[in-house]
Amino acid sequence: MTDTDKNTRHQARMTRKKAIIDASIARADQEKGLLLVLTGNGKGKSSSAFGMVGRSLGHGMKVGVCQFLKSRTDTGEEAFFSRDPKVEWHVLGDGFTWETQNREQDIATSQRGWVVAQRMLADPSYAMVVLDELTYLLNYGYLDAEQVLDDIAARPAMQHVVVTGRAASEALRDLADTVSEIADVKHAYRDGIMAQKGVDL
Amino acid sequence: MTDTDKNTRHQARMTRKKAIIDASIARADQEKGLLLVLTGNGKGKSSSAFGMVGRSLGHGMKVGVCQFLKSRTDTGEEAFFSRDPKVEWHVLGDGFTWETQNREQDIATSQRGWVVAQRMLADPSYAMVVLDELTYLLNYGYLDAEQVLDDIAARPAMQHVVVTGRAASEALRDLADTVSEIADVKHAYRDGIMAQKGVDL
Structure with a gap:
């Protein structure tokens, strides 16, 4: 040819x-407020949520972020996005559950965190709310899943919500408008590469 | 119990x-510079790359971004991330190939774009280079895949590269350190929801 x-x-x-x-x-x-769920074992769930935070801030929209597991506040994402006065960033975790090794403490921490999320989910001034690593709190039973789904479903009509974390439940997927399942085809970690600034934190 | x-x-x-x-x-x-490939048909490939841009900027790292297909410059991501003087953002496309309907023009545009990417891939001052929607240019044959992979492989040792786009080739996956395949389980678009600010642009 x-x-x-x-x-x-x-x-x-x-x-x-x-x-x-x-x-x-x-x-x-x-147009409507979407519920997006980013799940699966692969790399890219939280970073995708943060990319949408950037897009929203670029349009002058107000954004709330709840990080439910993370306890460290020295991450690149927090340092960078918190510069924008239109973002409200909360690090609500005690670290992963295998760090605390204390179920009652984890439940109390989760429930305190959910109160912060509930406030944002009830406030139409937030155009986007990110619930980072929420699925773990649901899957461990630290939060009442029915209450959480009700709070998300009852949010303002134009508010976007982004939920991240492995093993999203069927009920959460059913409620969602968009679900992406991120498969871990290959991960540098398994080749002995540590979590790196810019990529993982 | x-x-x-x-x-x-x-x-x-x-x-x-x-x-x-x-x-x-x-x-x-x-620690080493990683090649991350975000592929598959689901939502979250580019937004994940942009999340890593945010993380990197939060650590004061210099970042280069090449958007190979997009021609619009009114996106939230460009507006937001370009505020940071440590990011260099290039919108290098003419729109999608079905918009131009002109193969020779697409090839010329792609090759001009790759010159920009090559400069960054040869410069260790960029801690991260994002090659957004690169896979389409490779899969359409607009760029010489072997040359592109050689340029990526020959980059500075500590530079991270993030490639996004559907249908990443086997050769690109082989070269990568981390590959995430994002499955489109559910997408609001199929329910008649248009692309929305903050989420999609």
């Missing part, structure tokens, strides 16, 4: 593709 | 878990 043939075929294919895509864009004409 | 029993069992389980995790952290003791 000559280059001219290739170019002609390419144009015909792309004209058809554009017609399909334009029709599909025309059908998608509604 | 009483609450006391639950708490005791929990502690024993978490003590074992901590031992396993601590040993695994001790084994992961190396």
